[in-house]
Amino acid sequence: MHKTRLQILICGGTGCISSGCLEVEDALVAALEKHGIRDEATILKVGCFGFCEQGPIVKIYPDNTFYVRVEAKDCEELVAEHLMKGKHVDRLLFKSPITGESCHHHMDMAFYKTQLRIALMHCGMVDPENIEDYIGVGGYEALAMALNDLSQQEIIDIVKASGLRGRGGAGFPTGNKWQFGLDNKSDKKYIICNADEGDPGAFMDRSIMEGDPHAVLEAMAIAGKAIGADEGVVYIRAEYPLAVNRLRVAIAQAEKYGLLGDNIMGSGFNFHVRVNLGAGAFVCGEETALINSLEGQRGEPRLRPPFPAQKGFWGQPTVNCNVETYACIPLIITRGADWFKSFGTEKSPGTKVFALAGKINNVGLIEVPMGTTLREVIYEIGGGIPKGKKFKAVQTGGPSGGCISEKNLDVGVDFDTLTAIGSMMGSGGMIVMDEDDCMVNIAKFYLEFTVEESCGKCTPCRVGNTRMYEILERITQGKGKPEDLVELRELGQTIKDASLCGLGNTAPNPVLSTLNHFMDEYEAHVLHGKCPAGACKDLVNYVITEKCIACSLCAKACPVNCIHPTGSETPNGKKKYVIDQEACIKCGACIPKCPPKIGAIVRE
Amino acid sequence: MEKVNSREELKTLRQKYKDNVIMRLVSDNAKDRVEIYVAIGDCGLKSGARDIMKVIFDEVNAKRLEKVSVIAMDCVNGCDKPDAPKVEGNFACGHDPTVDVIFPGEATPTRHGKVNADMAKKIVADIAARLEGK
Ligand SMILES: Cc1cc2nc3c(=O)[nH]c(=O)nc-3n(C[C@H](O)[C@H](O)[C@H](O)COP(=O)(O)O)c2cc1C
Ligand code: SF4
Ligand code: SF4
Ligand code: SF4
Ligand code: FES
Numbered sequence: 001m002h003k004t005r006l007q008i009l010i011c012g013g014t015g016c017i018s019s020g021c022l023e024v025e026d027a028l029v030a031a032l033e034k035h036g037i038r039d040e041a042t043i044l045k046v047g048c049f050g051f052c053e054q055g056p057i058v059k060i061y062p063d064n065t066f067y068v069r070v071e072a073k074d075c076e077e078l079v080a081e082h083l084m085k086g087k088h089v090d091r092l093l094f095k096s097p098i099t100g101e102s103c104h105h106h107m108d109m110a111f112y113k114t115q116l117r118i119a120l121m122h123c124g125m126v127d128p129e130n131i132e133d134y135i136g137v138g139g140y141e142a143l144a145m146a147l148n149d150l151s152q153q154e155i156i157d158i159v160k161a162s163g164l165r166g167r168g169g170a171g172f173p174t175g176n177k178w179q180f181g182l183d184n185k186s187d188k189k190y191i192i193c194n195a196d197e198g199d200p201g202a203f204m205d206r207s208i209m210e211g212d213p214h215a216v217l218e219a220m221a222i223a224g225k226a227i228g229a230d231e232g233v234v235y236i237r238a239e240y241p242l243a244v245n246r247l248r249v250a251i252a253q254a255e256k257y258g259l260l261g262d263n264i265m266g267s268g269f270n271f272h273v274r275v276n277l278g279a280g281a282f283v284c285g286e287e288t289a290l291i292n293s294l295e296g297q298r299g300e301p302r303l304r305p306p307f308p309a310q311k312g313f314w315g316q317p318t319v320n321c322n323v324e325t326y327a328c329i330p331l332i333i334t335r336g337a338d339w340f341k342s343f344g345t346e347k348s349p350g351t352k353v354f355a356l357a358g359k360i361n362n363v364g365l366i367e368v369p370m371g372t373t374l375r376e377v378i379y380e381i382g383g384g385i386p387k388g389k390k391f392k393a394v395q396t397g398g399p400s401g402g403c404i405s406e407k408n409l410d411v412g413v414d415f416d417t418l419t420a421i422g423s424m425m426g427s428g429g430m431i432v433m434d435e436d437d438c439m440v441n442i443a444k445f446y447l448e449f450t451v452e453e454s455c456g457k458c459t460p461c462r463v464g465n466t467r468m469y470e471i472l473e474r475i476t477q478g479k480g481k482p483e484d485l486v487e488l489r490e491l492g493q494t495i496k497d498a499s500l501c502g503l504g505n506t507a508p509n510p511v512l513s514t515l516n517h518f519m520d521e522y523e524a525h526v527l528h529g530k531c532p533a534g535a536c537k538d539l540v541n542y543v544i545t546e547k548c549i550a551c552s553l554c555a556k557a558c559p560v561n562c563i564h565p566t567g568s569e570t571p572n573g574k575k576k577y578v579i580d581q582e583a584c585i586k587c588g589a590c591i592p593k594c595p596p597k598i599g600a601i602v603r604e
Numbered sequence: 605m606e607k608v609n610s611r612e613e614l615k616t617l618r619q620k621y622k623d624n625v626i627m628r629l630v631s632d633n634a635k636d637r638v639e640i641y642v643a644i645g646d647c648g649l650k651s652g653a654r655d656i657m658k659v660i661f662d663e664v665n666a667k668r669l670e671k672v673s674v675i676a677m678d679c680v681n682g683c684d685k686p687d688a689p690k691v692e693g694n695f696a697c698g699h700d701p702t703v704d705v706i707f708p709g710e711a712t713p714t715r716h717g718k719v720n721a722d723m724a725k726k727i728v729a730d731i732a733a734r735l736e737g738k
Contacts, residue, residue, distance in 0.1 A: 001665045005657075005674065007627050062631045062673035086644045086676035107634065125628055135614070136621035137629065144611040258607040259614075266609040 004042045006083065007061040011124065012045030013210050014203070014242050015052025020071060021045075024056050027072035031079035041083070047211015048203075049124040050365035051111065054094060059106065059124075066106035067092040097361040097383040111362045114380050116343060118351045119167075119327040120367045123211030128246050131253040134214040140259050142333035146222045147267040150333075152182055155226040159329070161337035163349035168194055168285075168322030169400065169426050170502070171348070171415035177319060180309035181227035184317035189229035191220050192294070192313065192320035195236035195243070196278055196285035199398035200449060202429045204353040205323035207365050209236070209243035212327065213250035217273055219329035221260060224271040227319055232273040235290050237280045247275050282399075282453035286501050287320045289455070300455045301501035322427070324353055344370030348414035358395075358431035361386050371412035374404065378432055389434040392533075393517070397426030399446045399453075400506030402513025403439060422513040424506065438535035439518040440525055444472040446510035450503060461504030464495040468511060476536040480526040489515060534603050537586040542579055547600040550574035554590035554601060563590060626670050638672045638731055640664070641704040641713065645679030653701035659721050660703070663728040672731060680704070680715075703727060707734070 010016075010025050025043065032038040049057045054068035058078070065082065067074075070092055081087040093102040094109055103109045117123075126133035134140070146155050160175025181189065193216060197205040209216060220232040236244055251273055254260040262270045276294055278284050284293050288302035291313050312318025328350060332340045341349040348370040354377070357363050361383030368377060374394055378384065385391050393403040396413070402423035404411075411417050415425045433442065447469045456462045468491050471484050492508030492515075499505050515522060524530045531539040544554070544563070550570050555563040555577055562583035567576030579590070579601075594601045608614050630637050642648070642657040661674045680702055699717035705727060706713035716727060 001623050001668050001670070002627055002661075003623070005661050009628075061627050063675050064631050064634055083676070084644070085646065085649060085678065086642075087678045105634075125632070126625065130624075132617075132621040133624055135617050136623070136625040138618065140608075140614060141618070144614050148611050256607070257617075258609065265611055265614060 004040055006041040006063075008041050008043050009046045009059040009061065009124070010043065011047075011049050011052075011055055011057040011059075012128075013048030013052065013055075013124075013207060014240075015048060016055035016057060017242070019052075019055045019069075021056035023072040024058065024070050024075060027075035028058075028079070031075045032083070034076075035079050035084055037079070037083060044127045045129070046125060047123045047128050048207040048365060050120070050207070050367075051094075051362070052365070053363040064105045064107065066094060066103065066109065068094045097386075110380055110383060111364065111366075114368065114372070114376060115366055116351055116369050117367045118331060118340070118343070119208060119324045119353055120211070120365070121331065122215065123208060126212060128211055128213055129249050131214060131250065131257060131259075134212070135257075138334065139214050139330070140218055140254075140265075142330035143218050143221050143225075143259065144265055145333055146225045147265060147269055152226050152228065155222060155333070156182060158333060158337050159226075162332045162340040163337075163347075164325065164328055164332060164340065165348060165415060166322055167324035167328075167352065167427070169397075169424070171425060174321060174325055177309060177321070178223060178226050180307070181223075181229075181317055181319040184310050186317050188231075188314075188316045189227055190313040190316055190318040191223045191227070191229045191232040192287075192290070192308075192318055193220055193232065193234040193323060193326055194285060194287060194290060194320055195234050195240075195323050196290060197237065197240075197323075197427065198280070198282035198285045198453070199427050199429050201357050201431065202355050202398060202427055204355055204365060204428050206240050206243050208323050208327050208353075209234075209240070210246050213243075213246045214254065215330055216323055216326045217247075217250055217254055217260060219326035220273055221264065221271045222329055222333065223319055223321070223326070225269055227317065229317075229319070230270045230272065232271060233294060233313070234273065234275045235278055235284075235294060236275060238277040239280055244275055244277065251275070281455070282449075283455045283501070283503050286503060289501070290320070291318065298455075300457050301503075303500065324428075345412065345414045347416055352413070352425070352428060354428045354430045356382055356430050356432070359385050359389065359434040359437070360432040368413075370414040373410050373412050375409040377413070377430065378409070382432065385432065385434050389436065391432070392435055392437055393433045393439065393442075393514075395423075395431040395433065395442065395446075395510070396429065397424030397506075397509070398429040399449045400424050400502065400509055401426045401429070402509045403433070403442065403517060404513075405517040422509075422516055424509065436533055436535065438476075438531050438533040439514045439521045440472060440476055440531075441533075441535050443511045443514045444469065444476060447472060447507065450507040454503060454507075458498075458500040458504065460495045460498040461500070461507065464491055464498075465504070465507050467491060468495070468508065472511070475522065475525045476531070477538045478525065478529045478536070480522075482526055485515065485519075485522055485526060488512075540586055541581060541604045542584055542586060542588070542590060543602055543604060544577050544579055545600050545602060546576070547598055548576040549595075549598055549600070550576050551595065551598075552577065553593045553595070557589050557593040559587060559589060560585055627673070630671055631673060634673075636671065636708050638669075638708065638735070639704075639706045639713075640672060640674045640727070640731070641677040641706070642674065643678065643680050643700060643702040643704075644676045647679050648700045648702065651700035656701045656703070656719050656721065656724050659724040660728055663725055667728065667732050669728070669732055669735065671735070672728075677704070705731065
């Protein structure tokens, strides 16, 4: 049965590779050899555990011990203490940000307790470069069912009944899309997997492909059977070399086993998958632009209709779904539509993967049932806001989404509720902001991204968004006028209505939602020339008050040497310090230098 | 490299490769497994607990007890921890090798002291019998 007493999983995701997991692997092997127990442990490199911020992660089975921030130099102690003597190495255990206690088991961690993994079920669990692991957990059984037991219509009916909606952003019912793919008759059809993932900060799809590539491939083959396609393409950005490599390894292994390619499992069904590298423009994630790009044309959106399911790749019926959408399919087939529907909300069944980031204690990749409240995500899984700061907003949906304020924290997230409160599910970015973040500035950041990424094909998006950006820039510089706020709203609505593709249709969302929820901040900038969060540099001044005792510490810290002893005299005859406002670059470095008891430097 | 020519062949392969992953599957669902803890801390080590752990592991393997995990632990009632919580059959130091067995849902483990190879085999056999009885 078990080949070794221990299985040691090292995270081999992009996050942990950059924090040094490969060195950890070497050091671990060396330490095991030194202690003469190399044969007691199998070492496996797996996909992302979702806790990249705490990487490299090492998980020990069957103990279920979850070690974080493991460095090569820790491996000797880990082997000598834990593996040789059964003593946990406390300093490498994760400490709860709330209680400070060590979490001995991975299930004790609040980060994992409330999560429910469907799309990520085998991510961080199977060896993505070894198809045997995937077969061992039941992989390719769904494809076997699709090829042997189910008709095309029956496959589609299961997907429809599951209520699965596209995870790429728009939430279109996947089963209906497949139905169009089946109903549009043609000798040649295509399956596309959209792995472009261009949202800033998003890495959901990358992690799935790095950690469980076979789930995506198996699902594509099932979709191929369902609509009658024999060719699939994964459109993936070239900046994801590890995911590209793992996909290629997985395709080669599946072909060797006869699980992809010609005559799959002796059924007579053929399905070939190839990987296509994209150049990385955000708009290429839009499915019609993606298809243009696949055909070697400029990555610009096409007019819809016709939809890809009618006339897609090379003019043929094409079904395109997102990576995470596909990752749910094999389990929906093997466990059934009812199983899937037992999670999530009525209109958005199942789970959603989010990349949790920003001002939050536990940064990482999480998967929760639809309907989980933002409060649960932020305070339980995310462990709350660091440094005791106050929560201000959470941004969902990336550059297409919006900001959600405190008053909506108890909303359960799904496609429809997020839209109702002026944001969007998008692909699953979730960025938390605290009292130090200026909402005008945040809106400007997202708009800057879309302005840069607009393909320029249509005027409302190209000109309108630039215009909005200029207005926001003026406001953050203190040159805004009250009329600007009206114009922002009007422009935003026009751009939404008149743009050709989803990029333009949604680009004003970050501005409109902050106008709705944080009008007071806009007004503070425009009417009073103040940035309440102190983030807009042009609206803040650093000044030294009368409390100064002339210790000179701040002057030494100032990178531009603009603090000079030119003020009034202190009781013991020294000159108080003064900041030269012309020269100050508003870096804030001086503030922490002033002794806390004195606290003479203030930001106005 | 086997080529899969039918779904039956996939099933055969799955049975074979399940051995790769069964430890992870069972551990991730830890509330349903039987856990055998062997104390291999300093005193355990001296008393040969590592060999006992090996005997237990081999027995569990030979019997293909999928839902049983063999886990190493630190000394339980060691000389350095006079305040260690009392469990049923709590022994003083010097009773190593110590083996704890805990079934799903049980609050405290059943403790065995001075375990030799034969006793180790018996412990595993008892677990197997109890699992079958269910
Ligand atoms: C500007 C823009 C960028 C997009 N980027 C992506 C992307 O990176 N990945 C993705 O799956 N869908 C993206 N989409 C949505 C796709 O057009 C399409 O709806 C989706 O891939 C369909 O798959 P799904 O039904 O599984 O969500 C984007 C849409 C727009 C307008
Ligand atoms: S809305 Fe923007 S990105 Fe989309 S087609 Fe028009 S210009 Fe290009
Ligand atoms: S804010 Fe920075 S530049 Fe300005 S006075 Fe302080 S240290 Fe100098
Ligand atoms: S650090 Fe504070 S007290 Fe010292 S010189 Fe600067 S402002 Fe004055
Ligand atoms: S890459 Fe290692 S936990 Fe995410």
